[in-house]
Amino acid sequence: MTFDISTILDPIYLIYALGAILIFLVIWIMQLEKKIKNFTKGKDGKSLEGSMIILKKDQDNLLNFRKDMEQYLTEVEKRLRRSTQSIETIKFNPFKGSGAGGNQSFASVFLDENGDGLVLSSLYARDRISIFSKQIKKFKSEVELSDEEKKAVDDAKKKLN
Incomplete structure (x- = not known):
């Protein structure tokens, strides 16, 4: 049995190929939806927004804490230089x-x-x-x-x- 271009372009083979591609795309879309659901857990998209706002506040708090600690450590180093060593x-x-x-x-x-x-x-x-x-x-x-x-x-x- 030899294959020529007319056999490859036969509608039945094209349908099988397109069906396989369709099944692959459906599985891929289902995986993407699952990832999106895990990412946006909650009642709606607003819960994701709320989570991001909380993360931003936490980041700001950490930056303020870092500045305070740097200032505190500078003062401690000054006092340490004056202490008996x-x-x-x-x-x-x-x-x-x-x-x-x-x-x-x-x-x-x-x-x-x-x-x-x-x-x-x-x-x-x-x-x-x-x-x-x-x-x-x-x-x-x-x-x-x-x-x-x-x-x-x-x-x-x-x-x-």
Whole structure:
């Protein structure tokens, strides 16, 4: 059996081909309708519009929340820079060789991110304890620092970097 153009264009084959195409299109339309129904669930198209309005409001609320959080975090970062971030303590004996004191004296430094803070020093002797406080600005003091106090400031500075 040979096929020629007249056999292919025979009306019965055209009807079968068009029928198959029609069945394919009907199935495709049914699937599209099902997707549209799932997308527009509710009583009518207004429920979809309402859902979109709610989504827009939620988006606006999230944008406002984000702006508020950015502003809040900026303030928190400013406060954090001013808070104590490095603490260092050096214990020492200021009266070596004299038998007085022991390693009960100390120099403690408390610094923020900018190198501002204070040095708190205690000198212990058998008959008295002296406590000194010295202000630190940008890792420097206007008052002379002892070697132990300088070492405590340097160690605290290293912790910040």
